[in-house]
Amino acid sequence: MASVTELQPRELLTTGDALRLEGVSRSFGALRAVEDVSFSVAAGGRRAVIGANGAGKTTLFNVITGDFAATSGRVRFFGEDITEHPPHERIRAGLRRTYQSSLLFRDLTVRDNLFLAVRGVARGRFSLLRPGGASTTRAAAEDLLERVRLTAVGDEPVAALSHGQQRQLEIGMALAGAPRLILFDEPAAGLSPAERRELVALLRALPAHMSFVLIEHDLEIALRVVDRVTVMHNGRMLKEGTPGEIENDPEVQQIYMGRTGRA
Amino acid sequence: MSAVQWRNAMNAGAGRAALGKGLPGRGPGVSSRAKGAGDEIVERQTPSMWAAVRARHVVVLAFLLAFPFFATPFLTYQIGAQSLALGLIALSLTFLGGYGGMISLAQMTVAGVAGYMLAIFGASGEATLSLGWSWWIAVPIAIAISMLAGTFVGWLSVRTEGIYTIMITLAVGVAFYYLCLQNYSVFNGFQGFQRVYAPTLLGVNFRNPVPFYFLALACALGGYLLIQYVLRAPFGVALQGIRDNPRRMNALGFHVTAHRIAAYALAAFLAAVGGILLVWYNGLITPNSVGTSWLINVLIIAVLGGMKHPIGAFVGAVIFVLLQTFAIDLIDRERFNLVVGGVFLAIVLFSPDGLLGLWARLRERISTTRPQAALHPRRSKP
Numbered sequence: 001m002a003s004v005t006e007l008q009p010r011e012l013l014t015t016g017d018a019l020r021l022e023g024v025s026r027s028f029g030a031l032r033a034v035e036d037v038s039f040s041v042a043a044g045g046r047r048a049v050i051g052a053n054g055a056g057k058t059t060l061f062n063v064i065t066g067d068f069a070a071t072s073g074r075v076r077f078f079g080e081d082i083t084e085h086p087p088h089e090r091i092r093a094g095l096r097r098t099y100q101s102s103l104l105f106r107d108l109t110v111r112d113n114l115f116l117a118v119r120g121v122a123r124g125r126f127s128l129l130r131p132g133g134a135s136t137t138r139a140a141a142e143d144l145l146e147r148v149r150l151t152a153v154g155d156e157p158v159a160a161l162s163h164g165q166q167r168q169l170e171i172g173m174a175l176a177g178a179p180r181l182i183l184f185d186e187p188a189a190g191l192s193p194a195e196r197r198e199l200v201a202l203l204r205a206l207p208a209h210m211s212f213v214l215i216e217h218d219l220e221i222a223l224r225v226v227d228r229v230t231v232m233h234n235g236r237m238l239k240e241g242t243p244g245e246i247e248n249d250p251e252v253q254q255i256y257m258g259r260t261g262r263a
Numbered sequence: 264m265s266a267v268q269w270r271n272a273m274n275a276g277a278g279r280a281a282l283g284k285g286l287p288g289r290g291p292g293v294s295s296r297a298k299g300a301g302d303e304i305v306e307r308q309t310p311s312m313w314a315a316v317r318a319r320h321v322v323v324l325a326f327l328l329a330f331p332f333f334a335t336p337f338l339t340y341q342i343g344a345q346s347l348a349l350g351l352i353a354l355s356l357t358f359l360g361g362y363g364g365m366i367s368l369a370q371m372t373v374a375g376v377a378g379y380m381l382a383i384f385g386a387s388g389e390a391t392l393s394l395g396w397s398w399w400i401a402v403p404i405a406i407a408i409s410m411l412a413g414t415f416v417g418w419l420s421v422r423t424e425g426i427y428t429i430m431i432t433l434a435v436g437v438a439f440y441y442l443c444l445q446n447y448s449v450f451n452g453f454q455g456f457q458r459v460y461a462p463t464l465l466g467v468n469f470r471n472p473v474p475f476y477f478l479a480l481a482c483a484l485g486g487y488l489l490i491q492y493v494l495r496a497p498f499g500v501a502l503q504g505i506r507d508n509p510r511r512m513n514a515l516g517f518h519v520t521a522h523r524i525a526a527y528a529l530a531a532f533l534a535a536v537g538g539i540l541l542v543w544y545n546g547l548i549t550p551n552s553v554g555t556s557w558l559i560n561v562l563i564i565a566v567l568g569g570m571k572h573p574i575g576a577f578v579g580a581v582i583f584v585l586l587q588t589f590a591i592d593l594i595d596r597e598r599f600n601l602v603v604g605g606v607f608l609a610i611v612l613f614s615p616d617g618l619l620g621l622w623a624r625l626r627e628r629i630s631t632t633r634p635q636a637a638l639h640p641r642r643s644k645p
């Protein structure tokens with residue numbers, strides 16, 4: 001397995017909740033996309049958010065990352081209230097996300113996409129001087145390249161990658177720097193069975209101190225890699241429990257029975 | 264530089280070495296790299312600055328250095344020096360627009376602020392208004408105030424996009440024009456400041472065509488190299504990322520707004536230097552120097568040359584100055600704008616990337632008729 005992200009003392013010492021949502025809501029005009037969602041993710045905890053299309057899962061992520069402002073409610077990240085913080089400050093504090101439909105620099109190479117991700121959370125973003133000698137930023141990008149197994153296509157432009165490889169890269173970009181909590185938005189969508197197995201392996205291999213929240217329609221994946229599950233429906237929290245409880249819940253089964261196949 | 268060129272540029276270094284390791288069947292990516300014009304490498308340390316020097320650079324530089332020795336003083340001064348000064352101001356727009364995706368019409372205003380400040384703090388014909396300080400105090404002050412003004416314009420406009428950026432910067436430019444026109448206590452109204460001259464230094468009088476030409480050349484070259492360097496430094500790389508996908512950059516930890524404002528500050532530095540050269544060139548500054556037509560002329564120059572490479576600003580400036588100088592001999596002054604407008608229209612219609620775009624297409628056509636040219640790139644690998 002590739003190397004893990006170096007632990008920083010601050011993270012090792014952190015206890016308590018990595019993420020805490022308190023009555024978070026978000027409306028688009030009259031549409032209540034997310035309503036009164038409250039849950040927490042312990043440091044090192046892993047939670048799945050499942051629910052039908054349009055349930056408000058992605059919107060919830062957007063509120064957590066600051067892409068959308070919350071209409072009401074608070075978002076706490078390692079105890080700090082980040083509800084009003086702009087996205088880049090949340091990212092620098094150790095929050096990361098992947099996008100449901102890949103949001104990559106399509107004309108840049110894989111390597112340079114990762115490079116920008118590393119640079120975004122490193123010092124010297126405004127530097128007018130080119131780094132001399134061996135660039136630590138470059139080295140970090142190489143390391144990520146290896147972790148998401150894209151070394152062979154490192155110099156390919158993203159536009160030339162397969163869908164699965166682009167999803168891998170999305171994850172690689174979220175792993176840049178020292179993430180403390182990662183929000184994965186349907187990372188398995190459109191992946192082949194083999195790629196899904198790799199994804200599960202990658203999620204399981206994340207360092208134990210790293211928390212994540214996973215939106216996933218494929219319950220086989222979702223329930224296998226998390227310790228808590230939230231079921232959302234029409235913007236609200238419908239259920240909350242361990243994977244075992246959720247799997248056997250008749251109401252949840254009914255919702256998922258109604259789905260045509262697994263997206 | 265387009266995103267594709269940017270990619271090619273970045274692939275030029277390590278990418279070339281790893282060419283064989285690419286995925287099989289990824290034809291487009293590999294072939295586009297092979298004919299990539301890039302001699303630029305994003306934030307990778309170049310083994311030495313000299314490794315990037317090509318034959319064409321040497322030829323152009325030699326021509327520029329020799330130019331005053333075979334050209335008449337008129338050509339040296341009117342065409343050479345003026346093009347370099349205007350090119351520097353247009354370069355500031357190319358940097359903002361081509362690499363930052365922000366079209367500002369206020370770059371001549373920023374240059375004009377530097378010009379006015381030079382006249383006010385330095386010496387001019389208006390002894391009652393000018394402080395008459397030495398050039399080596401007045402010039403840094405002028406540049407500093409101009410950079411503040413440019414940063415202010417950036418701060419005002421970075422939250423807007425596209426047409427709104429153009430409108431806001433145009434409004435700032437027009438406001439400054441009227442301020443200069445109507446204020447007599449500081450800006451001396453419509454008369455402006457006459458007799459603002461380049462200094463004499465170490466016995467060299469920079470008012471003379473040849474010394475002034477070399478002064479302008481040194482500034483232009485410095486500005487050009489500065490931009491070329493910064494575009495591959497962390498700041499420039501991030502700026503181009505922001506141009507392509509600001510939301511993603513924000514989600515990677517970049518403070519998009521701060522980055523954009525900083526780009527305005529850096530662009531203002533170039534415009535300020537160009538503005539000071541222009542005042543020395545004209546020997547005066549008046550509200551007309553910062554009037555609407557000049558605000559737009561800067562845009563015309565940048566687009567004419569092509570905003571995808573820093574050199575485009577200077578190519579555009581030379582064409583513009585040549586047209587301005589010689590079209591007047593052929594037709595009367597009123598029709599000059601018609602000629603410029605016509606040439607501008609033709610270029611924009613036939614090549615959105617300006618003259619550089621035309622040149623690139625021409626080269627491509629030549630190299631496709633002689634495919635071996637693409638297989639044997641002239642560039643040596645560092």
Ligand SMILES: Nc1ncnc2c1ncn2[C@@H]1O[C@H](COP(=O)(O)OP(=O)(O)OP(=O)(O)O)[C@@H](O)[C@H]1O
Pocket residue numbers: 028031033051052053054055056057058059060100
């Ligand atoms: N920017 C927006 N403006 C207006 N409405 C939006 C916006 N984003 C999402 N919505 C609406 O909010 C609701 C929830 O959308 P969201 O994308 O969060 O669902 P989701 O649970 O992620 O669904 P999926 O499984 O399809 O990804 C939907 O009805 C959607 O149309």
Ligand SMILES: [Mg+2]
Pocket residue numbers: 057058059100
């Ligand atoms: Mg979604």
